[in-house]
Amino acid sequence: MLPFNEEQQSFNKGPLDEETLLSGQFWAELRVFLAVAKTKSFNRAAEMTNTSQPTVSRQVKRLQDAVGSQLFISTPRGVKLTQKGEALAQAVSRLDYTLHSITSDLKAESRGAEGTVRVSITDGLNALFAAPALERFSAQYPRIQLHLKSPLNLINLRENQTDMMIGFGPSVTSDVQFRKLGQLHFIPVVAKDYIRNRGLPTVNNLEQHLFIQSEYYLARTGLWDSWQQAASRGRIAHYCDDSFAYGMLVKAGHGIGLLGSYTLVEPCFVPLEIGLRISVPLFLLALTERLNARPVRLVFDWLAGIFGSDNPWFSDDFKLNNPPSEYDAGFRKMFNLEPTRGNGNGR
Numbered sequence: 512m513l514p515f516n517e518e519q520q521s522f523n524k525g526p527l528d529e530e531t532l533l534s535g536q537f538w539a540e541l542r543v544f545l546a547v548a549k550t551k552s553f554n555r556a557a558e559m560t561n562t563s564q565p566t567v568s569r570q571v572k573r574l575q576d577a578v579g580s581q582l583f584i585s586t587p588r589g590v591k592l593t594q595k596g597e598a599l600a601q602a603v604s605r606l607d608y609t610l611h612s613i614t615s616d617l618k619a620e621s622r623g624a625e626g627t628v629r630v631s632i633t634d635g636l637n638a639l640f641a642a643p644a645l646e647r648f649s650a651q652y653p654r655i656q657l658h659l660k661s662p663l664n665l666i667n668l669r670e671n672q673t674d675m676m677i678g679f680g681p682s683v684t685s686d687v688q689f690r691k692l693g694q695l696h697f698i699p700v701v702a703k704d705y706i707r708n709r710g711l712p713t714v715n716n717l718e719q720h721l722f723i724q725s726e727y728y729l730a731r732t733g734l735w736d737s738w739q740q741a742a743s744r745g746r747i748a749h750y751c752d753d754s755f756a757y758g759m760l761v762k763a764g765h766g767i768g769l770l771g772s773y774t775l776v777e778p779c780f781v782p783l784e785i786g787l788r789i790s791v792p793l794f795l796l797a798l799t800e801r802l803n804a805r806p807v808r809l810v811f812d813w814l815a816g817i818f819g820s821d822n823p824w825f826s827d828d829f830k831l832n833n834p835p836s837e838y839d840a841g842f843r844k845m846f847n848l849e850p851t852r853g854n855g856n857g858r
Contacts, residue, residue, distance in 0.1 A: 540574040541603050543567055544582065548600040551589040625654035626806040630814065631676035633662050634755045639773055640817050640824075648813050655806045674807050675797035677818065682796055690811075692793035692818040693825025696772040699741065699783040704764035706781060712767055714785045717741055721748035721766035725757055728769060737787035738769050773824045788829055793818055 546556035547567065557564045575582050582596035592600055632641060637659050645657065660673055681689045701712060705721075712720045722742040728735045748766040751757040761768035762779060769789070774780055795815055801807045820826050 540570045543570040545603045627656040628810040629658040629673040631660045631673040674801050681794050688799045689794050689796045690815050693820040694790045696829045697769050697789040700770050700780045701767045702764040702779050717744040720745045723760050723766045723768040724750050726752045
């Protein structure tokens with residue numbers, strides 16, 4: 512004989528059935544606390560929440576009394592989270608992002624294809640491909656807003672800080688869905704001004720040339736070994752970890768750089784034959800539950816089309832003479848570039 516009846520109502524309660532549990536007494540204070548945690552200032556938090564500094568102070572004190580812990584300490588540069596304050600801020604920020612996603616999804620369901628979709632993407636892929644193609648997408652779905660964010664990692668994706676991201680690896684977990692895109696091809700390039708000043712770099716004279724190095728290319732994964740070996744033969748002129756500024760350093764003639772092959776639409780760039788080509792597979796990743804929202808799914812499919820292998824720049828086979836595409840025209844217009852003539856190698 513079983514001691515309890517499993518069908519008994521008290522054993523089958525869900526969170527909504529538990530009337531004695533309602534922990535929202537300090538939700539308003541948590542919102543103010545999060546504003547202080549983000550701005551590191553009571554005054555700026557007051558501006559963010561459209562209230563006064565004394566009100567912010569009182570609400571933070573009320574919350575500290577409720578949890579029994581000090582959440583902030585004062586410093587000459589403002590307030591700083593304590594260890595327990597940091598833990599609470601991380602938890603509340605995740606809840607904040609979740610509430611944002613839920614409300615966005617509810618709006619999208621009630622109004623159709625409408626809402627804000629957050630996309631994590633590198634500056635180069637954003638500026639040269641996503642942004643030029645956005646005009647056509649917006650014409651078809653005018654009420655979908657894109658929030659294009661700087662690159663984030665898989666942890667940020669799971670913490671709901673972005674809806675999807677373009678990365679360099681798949682996910683094998685059920686909470687994240689991925690789609691294989693094309694290949695991102697990296698090639699050594701140099702500006703025509705550099706060649707005029709220092710000559711053409713070849714596989715036989717790299718000792719005479721300058722390189723632009725990046726911390727990303729120093730990763731000991733084996734992928735960048737051929738670039739590291741080439742750079743070690745010459746002299747490092749500068750280091751740069753910002754992708755856009757890195758390209759500008761190469762364009763200004765400061766040295767040889769390792770750039771995506773698509774940068775060859777810039778007429779001043781010349782690809783180098785120094786014995787290295789590096790290809791990296793691209794993946795589009797999104798939280799599985801977020802893809803249930805129609806705006807998120809529409810953006811996911813749109814990005815998959817832009818960066819798929821059907822785009823010549825991301826085909827599986829590396830080519831220097833890619834045919835003109837809608838993206839070429841878009842970012843030539845963006846950067847006021849003249850169409851490249853000849854064999855497509857910038858010469």
